[in-house]
Amino acid sequence: MSEYDIQVIKQRYNIIGTSVKLDRAIEIALQVAATDLTVLILGESGVGKENFPKIIHANSARKHNSYIAVNCGAIPDGTIDSELFGHEKGSFTGATEARKGYFEQLDGGTIFLDEVAELPMGTQARLLRVLESGEFIKVGSSKVQKTNVRVVAATNVNLSEAVASGRFREDLYYRLNIVPIYIPPLRERQEDIPLLFKKFASDFSARYHMPTISLDAGAEQMLRQYAFPGNVRQLKNMVEQLSVIEENRNITAKVLEKYIPNSVTSMVHVVPDRTGKKMDMTFEHELIFKFLADMQRDINDLKSQIAKMRNEDVPLRVGSIAETKNLLMNRNNNVDIVEKGDYDEVELTDYEEGESKVEEVAMSNTLSLQEQEKEMIIKALKKNNGKRKDTAKDLGISERTLYRKLIEYDLNK
Numbered sequence: 141m142s143e144y145d146i147q148v149i150k151q152r153y154n155i156i157g158t159s160v161k162l163d164r165a166i167e168i169a170l171q172v173a174a175t176d177l178t179v180l181i182l183g184e185s186g187v188g189k190e191n192f193p194k195i196i197h198a199n200s201a202r203k204h205n206s207y208i209a210v211n212c213g214a215i216p217d218g219t220i221d222s223e224l225f226g227h228e229k230g231s232f233t234g235a236t237e238a239r240k241g242y243f244e245q246l247d248g249g250t251i252f253l254d255e256v257a258e259l260p261m262g263t264q265a266r267l268l269r270v271l272e273s274g275e276f277i278k279v280g281s282s283k284v285q286k287t288n289v290r291v292v293a294a295t296n297v298n299l300s301e302a303v304a305s306g307r308f309r310e311d312l313y314y315r316l317n318i319v320p321i322y323i324p325p326l327r328e329r330q331e332d333i334p335l336l337f338k339k340f341a342s343d344f345s346a347r348y349h350m351p352t353i354s355l356d357a358g359a360e361q362m363l364r365q366y367a368f369p370g371n372v373r374q375l376k377n378m379v380e381q382l383s384v385i386e387e388n389r390n391i392t393a394k395v396l397e398k399y400i401p402n403s404v405t406s407m408v409h410v411v412p413d414r415t416g417k418k419m420d421m422t423f424e425h426e427l428i429f430k431f432l433a434d435m436q437r438d439i440n441d442l443k444s445q446i447a448k449m450r451n452e453d454v455p456l457r458v459g460s461i462a463e464t465k466n467l468l469m470n471r472n473n474n475v476d477i478v479e480k481g482d483y484d485e486v487e488l489t490d491y492e493e494g495e496s497k498v499e500e501v502a503m504s505n506t507l508s509l510q511e512q513e514k515e516m517i518i519k520a521l522k523k524n525n526g527k528r529k530d531t532a533k534d535l536g537i538s539e540r541t542l543y544r545k546l547i548e549y550d551l552n553k
Contacts, residue, residue, distance in 0.1 A: 145170060153191045156336050159329035165321050166195065172319045173199035178271060180256075180316045181294040183323030186371035192321060193252035193292040202290060206249035208242055213258035220263050222279050231280020243276055243287045250290045256316065257297035257308055267291075268312045291316070326368040326375065333364050336372060340379035351389045353382050358393035366400055514549045517542070521551070 146166050149155070155166070172179055173196045181189045190209065197207045215223055222232075226241030242251055253259075259267065270276050271291060275284050293316050302308035326333065337355060345352040355363065368374055378399050382391055516535065524530035532542040546552040 149195055153195060155188070155191060156339050157329055157332035158335070159324060159332050161322075161324040162329055162332070165192070165323050168319070168321050169195045170199055172196065172321075174201070176200075176290055177318050178290070178316055179292045179319045179321060180299075181292065181321045181323065183294075183296060184325045184369075184371055185296045186373035187323045187325055188372055189294045189296075189323050190252075190254065192323070193250065193294070196292055197250040197252075197290075200250070200290070202248060202250050206246045207252070208246060208249070209252040209254060210242060211254045213255035217260045217263075220260065221266060224263065225266060225276045225278055227279035228281045231278075235280070238278075241276075241278065243270060243289050244285065246289045247287050248289075250292060253291060253293040255295060256293040257295040257299060257302055261309065264309045264312050268309065268315060271312075271315045326371045327366075330364045333368075333375065334360055336375055337363065337379055340376050341383060344380050344383040348384060350383060353379070353386065353389045353391055355391050355396070356393070359391045359396040362393045362396055362400070513545070514551070517545055517549065517551065 146163050149166050149170065150157075155162070169179075169192050179193075179196060181192050183189050193209065194207070197203060210223070212220065221227075222235075222239065222241065224241050224243055226239050226244055227235050229235055229238045253267075266276060270287065270289070274286050274288060276287060277284055297308075299308055299313050299317070303310045303313050326336075334355070337360075341353045344350075370377075381399055382396075386395060388395070517531070520531045520534045524534060528539055528542055528546075532539045535542065537545075543552070
């Protein structure tokens, strides 16, 4: 595949960037287009996965036949089978006439199943049959029909983890993952960020009839270092806001900072690895701060649920934060609430074991971030009996980061 072919595709589908990883994804899409192999497109939300099924279809022998994109996550579970495979008249309430599904309508064409991990398990079994034999059965029918449809699927979910947790069929995963195409997130193609900014700035300038905005050196550096959890979509939205709101068309770092949410904990830092080369890594506190934020949400949920159930005189038994959330969902447990103070601490009585225990579910809001971080590490160490590997896994950080923190907080004993 020549560089010229890749540039032609970029121009046709308005793909901006010179990243090697992005070029590799386009190259694989062009190579696999001529075949009928199933393709799985992988990447985070907002990276532009929707362009690649179009590239594959337009460069295949099916290009003169139909193409349709289906967002599997946007169709209710009760109607997804009917949408994909069709139904017979009277097969369910509201089925006043027979309907052809996408696999019947698109015979000879291509279907793009976006957010394929959102499919219900029953629909996954039907899809597997189509992929393996080209056969399907309409809802409410017993007649087997044949179809010749190429499937291109996409997801921002880790399907291996979904398989391990029982949320996705293993056989379907391997059937879809014949040719995977990985679309890199924006933080892995930092060299493309200024190019994308200029393109979006030009587009919005023309749309809103305003002078084009630009970045000074400090703002461009800040933009390159930002992690962009929303990827290209987030950058585009940011440029649109800047284009509409800012009167000074030369954007400085100070101005840009106002448009970067959680800028302190969302910056990507470049640090040397052991080989002396530079590598990108997300600010190490970010994961711990996220863990703290999740814990705070648990606490708020706990408080509101306790207050609600207290008003309803519903008994409650609580053991730990995770256990509490589960038990709050199940009101059949033989438990009581024992109040203490302002719900910052809850005394728990277990009638089955005849024991009482107190679990502190909130840290003082006056603690600094460093003190909160230290407290989380101490609790995680106690929970895992001092095992660093398990502690690091619980905190969502590497063992090396944990080791540095143990030294920093004088916990390496």
